[in-house]
Amino acid sequence: MTQEASPILEVRGLTRTFGGLVAVSEVDLTVPEGAIFGLIGPNGAGKTTLFNLITGLLPPSGGSVNFAGRPITGRKPHVITQMGMARTFQNIRLFGALSALENVVVGTHCRTSSGVWGSVFRTRRARAEEDEAWARARAELEFVGLGDLMDAPAGGLAYGQQRRLEIARALATGPRLLCLDEPAAGMNETESQELIDLVRRIQARGISVLIIEHDMHVVMNLCDRIAVLNFGRKLAEGTPAEIRANPDVIEAYLGRDDDAADQGA
Numbered sequence: 001m002t003q004e005a006s007p008i009l010e011v012r013g014l015t016r017t018f019g020g021l022v023a024v025s026e027v028d029l030t031v032p033e034g035a036i037f038g039l040i041g042p043n044g045a046g047k048t049t050l051f052n053l054i055t056g057l058l059p060p061s062g063g064s065v066n067f068a069g070r071p072i073t074g075r076k077p078h079v080i081t082q083m084g085m086a087r088t089f090q091n092i093r094l095f096g097a098l099s100a101l102e103n104v105v106v107g108t109h110c111r112t113s114s115g116v117w118g119s120v121f122r123t124r125r126a127r128a129e130e131d132e133a134w135a136r137a138r139a140e141l142e143f144v145g146l147g148d149l150m151d152a153p154a155g156g157l158a159y160g161q162q163r164r165l166e167i168a169r170a171l172a173t174g175p176r177l178l179c180l181d182e183p184a185a186g187m188n189e190t191e192s193q194e195l196i197d198l199v200r201r202i203q204a205r206g207i208s209v210l211i212i213e214h215d216m217h218v219v220m221n222l223c224d225r226i227a228v229l230n231f232g233r234k235l236a237e238g239t240p241a242e243i244r245a246n247p248d249v250i251e252a253y254l255g256r257d258d259d260a261a262d263q264g265a
Contacts, residue, residue, distance in 0.1 A: 005032035007066075008208045009085075012214050014053055014063035023049045025232045026063065031177070036199060036209045038223035040216075040243075042252055046232040047212045048090055051181055054210075055087050056080045068176060086175035088166040090182045090212075096155025100146055100165050103154050104137035107172030140168040144198060160191040164198065177208045184215040196222050220244065228252065 009031040016024040024046045031037040032252050039047050052058040054065055056077040064073045072080050084163045086107075095104055141147050144164040149157065154165060163183055170178055180199070184192045192215055199209055199222055219226060220240045226239040236243060243249055 004189045005034050007031060008033040008035075009054070009210065010066040011050075011054065012064050012066075013064075014065065015061045016049055016053055016058060017061045023059075023232050024053060024106065027229070027232075027234050028232070029227055029237075031208060031210055032224075033176075033208055034203065035205065036203055036211065036222055038219045038226040038240075039210065039212045039229065040214070040219055040226060041229035041235070045229040047229055048181060049232075050229065051087065051179055051210075051212060055085060072257060079172055081175075083178035084174065085179065086170035086173045086177075086194075087179035088163075088170055088181055088183060090185065091225055092162050092166060094154040094162060094165060096153065098154055099151050099155055100133075100141060100157065100168075101150040103165060104140055104169045104172050105133050107140075107169040108133035108136050137168075137172055140171045141165075143171065143201070144168045145194070159186050160188075160194075163187070163191075163195070167198065168239055171202070171207075175207060177210060178202060180209065180211040180213075182212055182214060184213055184218045187215075192218055 007030045008152075009026060011029040014024055014027045015022070028048060029037075039050070041047055049058065051061050056072070056079070057073050059074055064071065066072065067080070067083060067085055070083065072083065072085075075083075095106070114148060138147075140148065141150055142146065144167055146161060146168065147162055149161065154162065163186075167180070169182065183199075184195050187195060198216055199211070203209060211223065222245075223240060225237065226240060226243045228235040228243060228246075228249050235252060236246045236249050238246065
């Protein structure tokens with residue numbers, strides 16, 4: 001990824017209000033194609049709301065979203081997925097009684113086109129698409145390191161494995177942009193490092209990544225650029241080194257020492 005990379009995602013003035021509460025206020029973001037772009041901020045900063053606006057789960061109160069050069073503001077989530085944007089969720093959303101493989105096959109359905117008629121009458125096209133879906137699901141499970149657990153019920157997998165299963169299902173949609181909502185939540189140090197390695201391998205496939213994350217080790221060691229939200233507004237944006245040294249970011253996370261400030265005045 002270079003500085004000259006064209007944008008895969010452009011967010012302009014994105015705003016969302018809930019009654020009198022402004023959850024996201026006039027946020028601008030540009031994610032270059034091929035980048036790993038981090039979105040961080042204190043709890044309640046509006047990060048997941050911003051994700052929901054970008055991916056179509058919430059309609060914006062103002063502003064616009066362009067994906068791969070096309071406007072997607074107000075489009076339905078399944079349409080945005082078909083256009084090439086996939087996401088995971090902060091709270092894991094798997095079909096616990098289905099196998100890991102069956103969960104990933106669900107993600108391939110946005111790429112099928114044989115329709116109800118083909119499925120009911122088992123046309124040649126429908127059978128070919130079904131075979132391709134199962135093959136793709138197996139390949140994605142292998143990719144995320146769950147190849148030996150394809151037949152295991154999703155609900156019985158360990159927490160970190162469920163996180164990777166969600167990523168496999170999102171990859172099965174064939175995304176150009178993968179949006180990850182706190183994928184390292186609840187992971188230990190070893191699992192977090194495995195996540196870093198996995199996301200880098202996703203990037204190597206030519207897939208751009210937009211990631212919300214609280215684990216600063218993950219963010220600082222993974223992202224090309226980082227934007228910081230605070231109280232629904234973008235507070236700062238820059239490289240990991242620039243964000244780490246930004247006094248406004250430090251204050252947002254650690255709070256302001258008024259006594260020290262008074263003494264220095």
